[in-house]
Amino acid sequence: MxxxxxxxxxxxxxxxxxxxxxxxxxxxxxxxxxxxxxxxxxxxxxxxxxxxxxxxxxxxxxxxxxxxxxxxxxxxxxxxxxxxxxxxxxxxxxxxxxxxxxxxxxxxxxxxxxxxxxxxxxxxxxxxxxPMASVTALQGLRDLGEIQKGDEVLINGASGGVGGFAVQIAKAYGTRVTAVCSGRNEDLAKIQGADEVIDYSLRDFTKEDRKFDLILDGPVNHSLSEIERVLKGNGRYVAFGFSMEALLLGSWKSFRTGKKFETLLAKAKQADLKLMANLADEGKIKxxxxxxxxxxxxxxxxxxxxxxxxxxxxxxxx
Ligand SMILES: NC(=O)c1ccc[n+]([C@@H]2O[C@H](COP(=O)([O-])OP(=O)(O)OC[C@H]3O[C@@H](n4cnc5c(N)ncnc54)[C@H](OP(=O)(O)O)[C@@H]3O)[C@@H](O)[C@H]2O)c1
CATH class of the missing domain: 3.90.180.10 (Medium-chain alcohol dehydrogenases, catalytic domain)
Structure with a gap:
């Protein structure tokens, strides 16, 4: 072969x-x-x-x-x-x-x-x-992110492989989604269901006045302190891109602030693949x-x- x-x-x-x-x-x-x-x-x-x-x-x-x-x-x-x-x-x-x-x-x-x-x-x-991208998005949002209907969710890296699925899955959970990506991908993020798009070359989401229940982060290009500023009191932050700071200091930061700072290592699971196939068949993810x-x-x-x-x-x- x-x-x-x-x-x-x-x-x-x-x-x-x-x-x-x-x-x-x-x-x-x-x-x-x-x-x-x-x-x-x-x-x-x-x-x-x-x-x-x-x-x-x-x-x-x-x-x-x-x-x-x-x-x-x-x-x-x-x-x-x-x-x-x-x-x-x-x-x-x-x-x-x-x-x-x-x-x-x-x-x-x-x-x-x-x-x-x-x-x-x-x-x-x-x-x-x-498989890999959608299951990573699902496990980040559901398992570590404890996503709930009505949450304000921010996806950083929303136009990428994982981020594109994350926007759609978060919408399927009934949340309001803010997508962070480049201006060239704004339309794609909207087609995938984002309620709002932030072009990272024009606005830094960590400097805005809004706060989020859940942030899922691929680029991991902000410090945990910057992220903490825009997390609500019981907010959850999940890094799926590699972050030495989140790995080493996430537990300490969670203990100190009462917010949750996690690093995801996704794992292929049949139940999650079945769930993704069902969502695709229902037209909720594409x-x-x-x-x-x-x-x-x-x-x-x-x-x-x-x-x-x-x-x-x-x-x-x-
Ligand atoms: N933890 C795990 O188990 C796991 C699993 C899968 C992947 N990963 C990791 O997760 C990361 C992302 O994976 P992926 O497959 O989604 O990658 P990808 O398809 O390359 O997507 C990365 C996205 O990040 C966006 N981006 C670049 N600079 C940005 C910035 N400054 N602010 C916001 N967004 C920015 C890009 O959007 P624009 O093109 O619009 O700039 C791009 O679409 C990688 O590091 C990968 O290794 C981890």
């Missing part, structure tokens, strides 16, 4: 389209004919081996997993003997990050827990844009795909993501 392979940490120049052996599913795995994938910032971190701590799981000097790609959608081709939830021919989608990635390939293996039946209303490309690429164009797609030129998601059709 064809797959995108890399053997050294570095840039997208290290990614090569090669012929490799098709993976064999173990007893607790299924084999998927991958019809679409999508790129995530996680692929960029695995490709470059940065920040350095990622290498403790992905290989200290050389990448342990040679095919990137967490998000996939496709059709089940064969199943291991312990598989009970899926059968051959099922159309599924899921997140392979827990099993060593491998989505930028014609076939991939996955465990049941990381898969769900694909939403019926979406194409394979749209579906492949959902991925925005800026552009689609073919398997051999994965390096171009990743370059676009690395250069910060993506609104919504990029799909790979295989």
């Amino acid at each position: 064809k797959a995108i392979i890399y053997q050294e940490y570095g840039s997208t120049e290290n990614l090569k389209l090669q012929e490799i052996n098709q993976p064999e599913p173990k007893a607790d795995e299924v084999l998927i004919k991958v019809l679409a994938a999508s790129v995530n910032q996680a692929d960029r971190h695995l490709l470059s081996g940065t920040p350095f701590p990622v290498r403790f799981t992905t290989g200290l000097f050389r990448p342990k997993f040679q095919t990137l790609g967490a998000d996939v959608s496709g059709v089940i081709k064969s199943i291991g003997k312990n598989i009970s939830q899926f059968k051959v021919g099922d159309e599924v989608y899921g997140d392979l990050s827990g099993i060593g990635f491998g989505g930028f390939a014609e076939y991939a293996v996955a465990k049941e827990e990381a898969l769900a039946i694909k939403p019926k209303n979406l194409s394979f490309g749209e579906t492949a844009a959902m 991925p925005y795909i800026q552009q689609s690429f073919t398997l051999d164009e994965v390096p171009q797609a990743l370059d676009l993501l690395i250069n910060g030129k993506v609104s919504g998601k990029l799909a790979i059709t295989i």
